[in-house]
Structure formats: structure tokens, C-alpha cells
Amino acid sequence: xxxxxxxxxxxxxxxxxxxxxxxxxxxxxxxxxxxxxxxxxxxxxxxxxxxxxxxxxxxxxxxxxxxxxxxxxxxxxxxxxxxxxxxxxxxxxxxxxxxxxxxxxxxxxxxxxxxxxxxxxxxxxxxxxxxxxxxxxxxxxxxxxxxxxxxxxxxxxxxxxxxxxxxxxxxxxxxxxxxxxxxxxxxxxxxxxxxxxxxxxxxxxxxxxxxxxxxxxxxxxxxxxxxxxxxxxxxxxxxxxxxxxxxxxxxxxxxxxxxxxxxxxxxxxxxxxxxxxxxxx
Amino acid sequence: xxxxxxxxxxxxxxxxxxxxxxxxxxxxxxxxxxxxxxxxxxxxxxxxxxxxxxxxxxxxxxxxxxxxxxxxxxxxxxxxxxxxxxxxxxxxxxxxxxxxxxxxxxxxxxxxxxxxxxxxxxxxxxxxxxxxxxxxxxxxxxxxxxxxxxxxxxxxxxxxxxxxxxxxxxxxxxxxxxxxxxxxxxxxxxxxxxxxxxxxxxxxxxxxxxxxxxxxxxxxxxxxxxxxxxxxxxxxxxxxxxxxxxxxxxxxxxxxxxxxxxxxxxxxxxxxxxxxxxxxxxxxxxxxxxxxxxxxxxxxxxxxxxxxxxxxxxxxxxxxxxxxxxxxxxxxxxxxxxxxxxxxxxxxxxxxxxxxxxxxxxxxxxxxxxxxxxxxxxxxxxxxxxxxxxxxxxxxxxxxxxxx
Numbered sequence: 246x247x248x249x250x251x252x253x254x255x256x257x258x259x260x261x262x263x264x265x266x267x268x269x270x271x272x273x274x275x276x277x278x279x280x281x282x283x284x285x286x287x288x289x290x291x292x293x294x295x296x297x298x299x300x301x302x303x304x305x306x307x308x309x310x311x312x313x314x315x316x317x318x319x320x321x322x323x324x325x326x327x328x329x330x331x332x333x334x335x336x337x338x339x340x341x342x343x344x345x346x347x348x349x350x351x352x353x354x355x356x357x358x359x360x361x362x363x364x365x366x367x368x369x370x371x372x373x374x375x376x377x378x379x380x381x382x383x384x385x386x387x388x389x390x391x392x393x394x395x396x397x398x399x400x401x402x403x404x405x406x407x408x409x410x411x412x413x414x415x416x417x418x419x420x421x422x423x424x425x426x427x428x429x430x431x432x433x434x435x436x437x438x439x440x441x442x443x444x445x446x447x448x449x450x451x452x453x454x455x456x457x458x459x460x461x462x463x464x465x466x467x468x469x470x471x472x473x474x475x476x477x478x479x480x481x482x483x484x485x486x487x488x489x490x491x492x493x494x495x496x497x498x499x500x501x502x503x504x505x506x507x508x509x510x511x512x513x514x515x516x517x518x519x520x521x522x523x524x525x526x
Numbered sequence: 527x528x529x530x531x532x533x534x535x536x537x538x539x540x541x542x543x544x545x546x547x548x549x550x551x552x553x554x555x556x557x558x559x560x561x562x563x564x565x566x567x568x569x570x571x572x573x574x575x576x577x578x579x580x581x582x583x584x585x586x587x588x589x590x591x592x593x594x595x596x597x598x599x600x601x602x603x604x605x606x607x608x609x610x611x612x613x614x615x616x617x618x619x620x621x622x623x624x625x626x627x628x629x630x631x632x633x634x635x636x637x638x639x640x641x642x643x644x645x646x647x648x649x650x651x652x653x654x655x656x657x658x659x660x661x662x663x664x665x666x667x668x669x670x671x672x673x674x675x676x677x678x679x680x681x682x683x684x685x686x687x688x689x690x691x692x693x694x695x696x697x698x699x700x701x702x703x704x705x706x707x708x709x710x711x712x713x714x715x716x717x718x719x720x721x722x723x724x725x726x727x728x729x730x731x732x733x734x735x736x737x738x739x740x741x742x743x744x745x746x747x748x749x750x751x752x753x754x755x756x757x758x759x760x761x762x763x764x765x766x767x768x769x770x771x772x773x774x775x776x777x778x779x780x781x782x783x784x785x786x787x788x789x790x791x792x793x794x795x796x797x798x799x800x801x802x803x804x805x806x807x808x809x810x811x812x813x814x815x816x817x818x819x820x821x822x823x824x825x826x827x828x829x830x831x832x833x834x835x836x837x838x839x840x841x842x843x844x845x846x847x848x849x850x851x852x853x854x855x856x857x858x859x860x861x862x863x864x865x866x867x868x869x870x871x872x873x874x875x876x877x878x879x880x881x882x883x884x885x886x887x888x889x890x891x892x893x894x895x896x897x898x899x900x901x902x903x904x905x906x907x908x909x910x911x912x913x914x915x916x917x918x919x920x921x922x923x924x925x926x927x928x929x930x
Contacts, residue, residue: 273677274677275677276744277744277745277748301741306678307678308674308675327748327756394720394724422794426763428720428767429718430720443814444818447825458835459835461832461835464839465836465840466839472846474850476850476851481857484861487868494876494879497880498883502886510888512892
């Protein structure tokens with residue numbers, strides 16, 4: 246080893262320097278990134294720039310070269326990224342409060358502009374988030390609470406997306422989509438009020454159902470009584486005089502027989518029953 | 527991961543037979559020291575009392591004593607020396623040291639012609655490397671993404687045996703694409719969603735999905751899974767906001783909501799180019815919010831109450847009608863007979879009735895005309911009380927003669 250070192254000292258050093266130079270001049274650009282080559286502080290070229298028409302594999306990703314020391318490479322995400330908006334209270338134009346949680350999806354299509362104006366993804370997010378919030382507030386504030394819940398919300402979202410997109414394009418980013426993830430009633434009074442209303446709705450429904458049940462039951466009873474009366478009338482109407490007699494007989498039995506000896510009957514000799522008892526007419 | 531595994535295996539292979547610490551039984555040094563030590567740490571200690579003249583300080587720079595070491599019988603005194611002695615070139619102290627021909631020092635068997643084994647071993651390792659990193663078996667449900675230097679997309683591997691250039695020229699990322707994955711949303715605690723009639727419903731659901739296009743899935747979205755969740759939530763809330771509470775709760779609108787969410791999610795994800803196929807959306811739980819669930823249960827109870835009321839009314843109806851029909855039928859039967867022989871039937875009925883009535887009652891017959899009858903009312907009352915023998919007040923006497 247020493248011999249090799251002694252004899253080829255210069256060569257080895259040169260090789261090492263060369264290797265280092267090669268390594269520092271090679272840039273590996275993944276498919277998911279676009280690389281902005283900055284030469285002495287000024288963006289010079291972009292490797293793997295986003296182009297929707299280029300299929301993967303021919304986009305320019307892979308090995309690329311730069312001049313060491315002079316050129317610096319900044320990677321910019323090429324994928325669709327997420328801009329999340331925390332819950333914001335939005336006032337609808339009928340003064341109802343709604344807690345809205347929205348997200349936006351954006352993509353950096355002009356990395357040079359992006360590097361110049363925003364610098365990093367996080368900074369861009371910090372710039373866009375207040376814009377999204379204010380645009381959302383403005384747009385939703387023009388609508389009634391009820392219409393925020395309906396599909397009509399769709400046009401609101403388009404407007405919001407367009408407004409945000411206008412802002413984002415100044416940073417080289419394109420907003421693809423803005424969507425309301427959640428629209429909730431704010432905690433506290435509004436939520437409680439909704440619960441109370443739901444409760445009273447249900448109580449009313451329950452009472453309606455019960456009352457309806459009672460009404461229907463009463464109708465059934467009345468109808469059945471009418472039916473019964475009709476049946477009786479049909480039968481007894483054939484001979485009211487006989488019915489009177491027949492029913493009287495039944496009634497006597499019911500009244501006296503069930504008395505179990507508690508009833509006393511005093512008959513004098515003019516009684517019809519005793520007609521034969523007296524020995525004939 | 528696969529690449530790393532292979533690397534580890536190769537590293538172990540490369541070490542075998544060239545262990546710098548030698549075989550444990552043989553100790554770190556020659557047989558003359560007599561110590562059965564197996565570790566490099568112990569080697570310098572064992573060395574201390576044995577030889578004179580050599581540097582005893584293990585931390586002395588090796589270069590200064592290198593010439594002396596070569597000639598003398600000194601044991602290696604530091605790690606670097608150990609490496610030198612057991613390096614890939616093989617032991618250097620063949621004749622000089624205590625390591626005899628049968629000694630514990632490990633040595634490669636001599637190759638014919640006295641050449642080194644090193645090129646062969648290196649060649650074998652490289653060959654193994656190439657074989658292991660360029661042949662890939664892709665399972666039926668999987669797809670593999672081949673990239674140049676881990677960056678530029680090359681092609682997609684379909685199931686079967688695939689060949690690539692060895693790592694790191696081409697690297698491979700194998701993913702299960704047909705496996706249906708599930709994403710459960712709203713499962714932890716209450717997940718309140720506003721419905722179309724401004725009510726709240728507690729809802730949780732499952733999104734089933736798989737990878738439709740591995741290239742898009744890997745390269746298009748920064749976080750596909752998170753995107754899927756957010757899209758799912760947005761779509762579900764939009765769909766529920768279009769539906770009324772009762773329809774969601776009763777399950778009537780559930781299927782509609784599910785299919786709407788699925789279609790909408792797919793549209794959005796396709797617009798993003800997410801490479802995800804939504805296979806299905808299933809609502810797992812729809813409930814009224816905990817705070818008002820009592821009122822909702824009360825509605826169910828009210829429905830039961832209504833049914834109960836109706837059932838009772840129907841029972842009454844049946845009884846009433848049956849009684850009427852029975853009575854009417856009885857009357858009709860008698861009347862048939864009566865019409866055939868009115869007078870006789872009438873008499874018979876009269877006597878039969880009187881008979882059975884009078885048989886069960888006390889009778890007093892006043893025969894003589896003009897006799898004022900004595901009505902022994904107190905006595906009758908007493909007699910009436912006797913059989914029951916109870917102090918309970920008797921029924922009012924007025925009922926006694928009421929019928930006549």
C-alpha cells in the first residue's frame with residue numbers, strides 16, 4: 246500500500262478530486278420533483294419541469310448535471326399538494342354562523358416564479374392560507390345558511406377556486422380544486438340550539454304519532470259500534486214487537502236469576518203467570 | 527427493502543472466512559501466549575508480560591514499529607496490526623511469528639499457481655449482487671415500478687419474472703395494486719354531519735379502494751392516502767347535505783348517498799390523476815346525535831304506542847262484532863221458529879223464563895182479594911244476608927222489585 250501511495254500519490258489525489266467533482270456535479274432529479282438550477286443567485290434552467298402532456302419516463306427526471314460551486318439546485322415538488330385550512334367561522338348572510346373546514350389542492354407549474362416569489366412550499370402555504378380564508382369568508386358570506394348546505398354550494402366553490410387561483414398564479418402555482426371538507430355548526434349555543442330544535446321536532450313527531458294512534462283507534466271503535474248496531478237492527482227490525490218480548494225474557498233471566506236468592510217476588514192472584522194456577526180463566 | 531436485505535446478506539458472505547478476529551477458539555494471537563482469549567480487546571493485555579523490546583503501548587503509531595515487528599517474534603499490539611495480519615492478503619507473518627503451520631491462524635488454501643483468491647471472491651460477490659438485484663419475482667396482485675437511479679421512471683413490471691439492471695442503476699418498488707384497502711372515516715367518536723334539513727346525523731363510513739394506476743399513484747399526489755380521506759369527507763358531507771335526515775336515518779336514502787359519494791370521489795380523484803379506484807363506500811353507522819337520541823327513541827316508542835292503541839281498538843271491534851253477530855244469529859234462529867208458530871213459541875218462552883226465574887227467587891203469593899199484604903222487608907234483608915254470612919252491607923233492596 247505504501248508503495249502504491251508513494252509512487253502514484255499525484256494520480257490518486259487527482260482521481261479523488263475528479264470523483265468529488267463528478268459527484269458534486271451530478272444531480273439526481275426524482276420524478277416527483279422539479280429542479281431549479283440557480284447560477285450565482287439567478288435561476289438558470291429547470292430540470293423536469295411540470296408538463297401535463299409529457300408521460301412519465303420522458304419528463305427529464307433522472308441524472309442531470311450542474312457546475313459545482315457555481316450552480317445551486319433547489320428542488321420544487323412537482324406533485325399535487327395540499328393546502329389545509331383550519332376550522333374558520335363563517336357568517337352566512339342571514340347571520341348564521343358556520344364552522345368551515347376547507348382544503349385546496351395546488352401544483353407548482355412554474356418553479357422559477359415559485360423560487361423567486363415564494364421560496365419554499367411552506368412559505369407558499371403561509372401566503373395562500375389567509376387568502377383562502379378571506380376568499381372563502383367573502384364568498385360564503387353572500388349566501389344563506391340553507392344554500393350552503395345545498396348543491397348550489399358548487400358555484401361558490403368554483404368562485405373561491407378562481408379567486409385563489411388568481412393569487413396563487415403569482416407564485417407559480419395553480420389551484421386545482423377547493424372543497425369544503427366540513428361545514429359544522431359552531432360548538433356552544435348554535436349547536437345546542439340545533440339539538441334543541443331537533444329534539445322538539447322529534448317530540449312533536451312523537452306526539453303526532455301518538456295522537457294519530459288514539460284518533461285511529463277511536464275511529465275503529467266507532468265504526469265497529471256502528472257495524473254492530475247495523476247487525477242488531479237488521480236482525481231485530483224484522484219484528485220489533487217480538488224483539489220486545491224476546492229481549493224482555495232475556496232481561497228477566499239476567500236480572501233475577503243471577504241474584505242467587507236475593508230477589509223476592511210477591512205475586513197477587515191477578516198475575517198472568519198464575520192464571521192457570523187459579524184454575525183456568 | 528429488498529435491496530437492503532440483499533446487501534446485508536452479501537456483507538455477511540463477504541465477511542465469512544475473513545473474520546478479522548480469527549476463530550474464537552484460536553484466540554487473537556499465537557499459541558505461545560497460551561491465553562484462550564478470543565477478542566481483540568484482550569490481545570494487548572495478554573501481550574504485556576510476554577516479550578521484551580517491542581512497544582508495549584498499544585496506542586503507539588504502527589508505522590514506527592512496523593519494521594521491527596516484521597522481524598521480531600512480537601505479537602500484534604493494536605487493532606491495525608491485527609487487520610494487517612489477517613487482511614485479505616492473508617497472514618504476513620508466515621515464518622516469523624509463533625503461528626506455526628498447524629496454528630490457529632486462518633489461511634486460505636493456496637490456489638494453483640500461487641495466485642490470490644481475492645479476485646474470485648470479489649467476482650462472486652459482484653455476480654451475486656447482479657443476480658439478486660436484477661431478477662424480480664412479481665406476485666400476481668402486485669406491480670413493480672422500475673426507476674433509473676431511483677428517480678427517472680423506466681417501466682412498470684407486471685406479475686411474473688422480471689429482469690432489470692442491477693441496483694443502483696435501476697431500482698424497483700413493488701406494490702400490491704389489486705388488494706382492496708379500506709379507509710374508515712368517523713369511527714373515533716361522534717362524527718356529526720349536517721343534513722339537508724339542517725339537522726345533524728352521526729355517521730361513520732368505510733371507503734374501499736385500490737391502486738388503479740401505480741405510476742400516477744406514486745408520482746402525482748404528494749400524499750395519496752390523505753387526499754383520499756379528505757376527498758371522501760368532502761364528498762360524504764356534500765352528499766349528506768343533499769339528503770334529509772329521515773332518509774339518511776331510515777336507510778332509505780343510504781344507498782343513494784353511498785353511490786353518490788363513490789361517483790363523486792372517483793370524479794375528484796380522477797381529476798387529480800390520483801391513480802386510485804374507489805371500489806365502494808359503505809355507511810357503517812347512522813345515528814341521531816347522542817344528545818338528542820332520547821327524543822329519537824321517543825319517536826320509536828310513539829310508533830309502538832300507536833300500534834298498541836290500534837290493536838286494542840281492533841280487538842274491541844272484533845269482540846263487539848262477534849257479539850252482535852252472535853246475538854243476531856240467535857234472534858234469527860228463534861224468530862224463524864216464532865214465525866212458524868207465533869203464539870205457542872211466545873207462550874213457551876214466557877213460561878220457560880218465568881220458571882227459571884221463579885225457581886231461583888223467593889216467592890210470596892197473595893191469594894185472597896182484599897188482604898193487605900205484609901211485606902217483611904227487614905226479614906227478607908236478614909235472610910238475604912245469611913248465606914253470605916258477611917258483615918258487608920247488602921245490596922239496596924230497591925233492586926228486588928225493580929224488574930216487575
